[in-house]
Amino acid sequence: xxxxxxxxxxxxxxxxxxxxxxxxxxxxxxxxxxxxxxxxxxxxxxxxxxxxxxxxxxxxxxxxxxxxxxxxxxxxxxxxxxxxxxxxxxxxxxxxxxxxxxxxxxxxxxxxxxxxxxxxxxxxxxxxxxxxxxxxxxxxxxxxxxxxxxxxxxxxxxxxxxxxxxxxxxxxxxxxxxxxxxxxxxxxxxxxxxxxxxxxxxxxxxxxxxxxxxxxxxxxxxxxxxxxxxxxxxxxxxxxxxxxxxxxxxxxxxxxxxxxxxxxxxxxxxxxxxxxxxxxxxxxxxxxxxxxxxxxxxxxxxxxxxxxxxxxxxxxxxxxxxxxxxxxxxxxxxxxxxxxxxxxxxxxxxxxxxxxxxxxxxxxxxxxxxxxxxxxxxxxxxxxxxxxxxxxxxxxxxxxxxxxxxxxxxxxxxxxxxxxxxx
Numbered sequence: 303x304x305x306x307x308x309x310x311x312x313x314x315x316x317x318x319x320x321x322x323x324x325x326x327x328x329x330x331x332x333x334x335x336x337x338x339x340x341x342x343x344x345x346x347x348x349x350x351x352x353x354x355x356x357x358x359x360x361x362x363x364x365x366x367x368x369x370x371x372x373x374x375x376x377x378x379x380x381x382x383x384x385x386x387x388x389x390x391x392x393x394x395x396x397x398x399x400x401x402x403x404x405x406x407x408x409x410x411x412x413x414x415x416x417x418x419x420x421x422x423x424x425x426x427x428x429x430x431x432x433x434x435x436x437x438x439x440x441x442x443x444x445x446x447x448x449x450x451x452x453x454x455x456x457x458x459x460x461x462x463x464x465x466x467x468x469x470x471x472x473x474x475x476x477x478x479x480x481x482x483x484x485x486x487x488x489x490x491x492x493x494x495x496x497x498x499x500x501x502x503x504x505x506x507x508x509x510x511x512x513x514x515x516x517x518x519x520x521x522x523x524x525x526x527x528x529x530x531x532x533x534x535x536x537x538x539x540x541x542x543x544x545x546x547x548x549x550x551x552x553x554x555x556x557x558x559x560x561x562x563x564x565x566x567x568x569x570x571x572x573x574x575x576x577x578x579x580x581x582x583x584x585x586x587x588x589x590x591x592x593x594x595x596x597x598x599x600x601x602x603x604x605x606x607x608x609x610x611x612x613x614x615x616x617x618x619x620x621x622x623x624x625x626x627x628x629x630x631x632x633x634x635x636x637x638x639x640x641x642x643x644x645x646x647x648x649x650x651x652x653x654x655x656x657x658x659x660x661x662x663x664x665x666x667x668x669x670x671x672x673x674x675x676x677x678x679x680x681x682x683x684x685x686x687x688x689x690x691x692x693x694x695x696x697x698x699x700x701x702x703x704x705x706x707x708x709x710x711x712x713x714x715x716x717x718x719x720x721x722x723x724x725x
Contacts, residue, residue, distance in 0.1 A: 308356025311397060318405050325404065326351055332396045333358070340392075341384060348381060351393075358393055360385045410486040410501050413445060417502055418483045424514035425504060429474045435460075437470050439478065439504060447502035449478060460494065463505035465538030468574055477572055478504035479511040507537035515572055516543070519565045520558050528554045531583040534637035538576055542594065542634045546583040555580050581638075587612065591643060594635035598624035601648060602694075605641075612641040621647040 315322045333349040337360050341347065348361040361381035369378035427439035427447060435457075436450040451464035463481070470476065482503040484496060493499075505511065513530050522528040528547050535541040547554040558580045559566045570578055579597075584590040588603035591612045598620045604613040616624045624645050625632050636643045681691035681702040693702035 308353075311356070314401060318401070318408075320401070320404055320408070325400065326353065328400045328404065329393070329397055332400055333360075333393060336392060336396065337386075341386075343384075345379070347384075348379075358385070359383065407486055409444070410484075413501050414483055414485055417480060418485075421480050421483065422510050422514075424477055424479050424511065424518070427476050427478065427504075429470045429472055429476055431472070432470050436499070437464070438500065439476055441502070445502070446500040447478070447480070447504045448500045449476075449504050449506065457494065461503070461505075463503075463507050465507050465574070465576065467538050468506065476506075477511070477515070478506050479508050479514055481505045481508055481510075507535075509533040509535045509541075512541055512543060512569065512573070512578065515569045516558060516565075519560070519568050522547075522552065522554075522557045527552060528557050532638050532640075534634045536630065536634065538574070540577040540579070540630060540634060541573075542579045542581060542638045544581050544583040544590070544594070544638055555582050579634075587639070587641060591635065591639050591641055594638045595624050595631065595643075595645075598631065600624070610640070610642055612639070612643045614643055614645045615651045616645060616647055618647045618649050621645065 311325065312322060314320070315325055330349045330351055334347045337343070337349060338347040341360075341362070343362050345363045345365060348363055350359045350361075351357070352359070360383070362384045364380040364382060365376035366378045366380055369376050371377055425439075425441050425447065427441050429437060430440045430446065431438040435452050436448050439447045439449055441447055449463055449470075450461040452460035452462055454460065454462050463478075480502060484493075484501040484503070486501065510533075512533055512535065516530065517524045520528065523530060523545075527549050528545055530543060530545055532544040533541065543558070545554040545558055547557070557565075566578055566580060570576060581593045581596050584593060587605050587607075591603045591605075591614060592600040595614065595616075598616055600614055600616055600620075602615045604615075605611070606613075614624070623631070626634075632643055632645060681693045681695050682700040683691040683702070685691075691702060695701055
C-alpha cells in the first residue's frame, strides 16, 4: 500500500513538474503537525517517509535535559517510535492537500514571473463571475484577473477600480489595464481573501487605460509621432487628454479625433460613454491652461510661476462653461496642467482693475489675483459697433499690431482713454 502511494506520488510529481524531495519534505512537516495533535504529544512529533518504499514512521519527541541553550530552548531530542498501525489514510489526505497547495503556488509564481513586467499594459478579457466586491476576468485559459470594486467605506484598504455606473455581465468582453500582480512569496500583510483571489489586479479607472486605448486606435501615438503628455480623469464621467506632435506638419488633436471623430468615438464607446476632450499641449503655461479649459473661450491667462498659480479671465457668457458642472471642467484642467486655476469673468475683473494704473512690467509677467493690482493692456481700438479689440497691445503702444497704424485714421474708430472703461 505504501509502495503504491509512493509510486503515485512520484508519477504526479512528474506530471505537475514538482520536485520529489521538496514534496516529501512538505509532507513530513504537515504529517508531523497532524500527528502531534492526534496523539496529544506535548513536545511535538517527527515524521519520516522512507524514500524507497514510502513507509511512514512517527516519532514522539522528548527533550534531553542537558541540551538547553542560553535562551532556554532545547536543542537535542529523544525520539520514541509511536507509529500508528494505519498511517496511509492520513498520509493520503495530507498528500492531496500539499500537492494542491504546491501546484497552486507554482501556478501563481509562473503568473507573477510572466505578468509582473507588464504592469500598465492593456488586456482583453471575458467576464467569468461578478460579485458585490470584485469581478473575475479570464485573460486566457488558466490565467484570471481580478477587477476589484469594494465599498471603500467598509473596506478602507481595498481598491475600487470600476467606473461609476458600470456593471458587468457573464461572458462580456472587457478591456482593462494591469495595475498590480501579487507576489506569492511576499512577506507583506495579505489583502482580504488574497489566497482565493487571482494574483493579477486590473483597473478600468486608471488614466493609463485611456492612453492604451488611444495607442490601439491612433497609429501616430503607437509609433511615437504623437505624444500623450498628460491625462486627467473622473472615471465614468469625463476625461481630458493633452497631446503634442513631434512632427510640425501633423495636427495631434486631429490625429486623435480621427476622420469625423471615428477614433475618439471608439475610445468613448469602450469607456461606456465617458466624455473625452483632446486638447493641444503647449510649452507656454498660459496657452496650455487656456487650451485645458476647452471648450470655454479664454480672454487671458496670467501666470505666477513661484506660486504655481494661473489667473484666468473669460467672457461673461463663458464663465459657467469654463467652470463646468459642479466645477468639473476647471477641476480636470487643474489636474491636467498641474496649475492652481482661478477663473474670473470680465465684468468682475473690470471691477477689480478699476482705477488701477498701468504697470511697467510686460503683460506676460503680470499676475492675476483677487487682491493684486492688474492692468490687462488690451488694445484700445473700438470699431463702429462699439466692440473693443480683444488683442493685446504692442510693447510701447496702446494698440495691437493690427490697429497700431490704422486706429487714428479709420472713421468711427474710438479709443479707450479712461481706466474705468477697461475690461
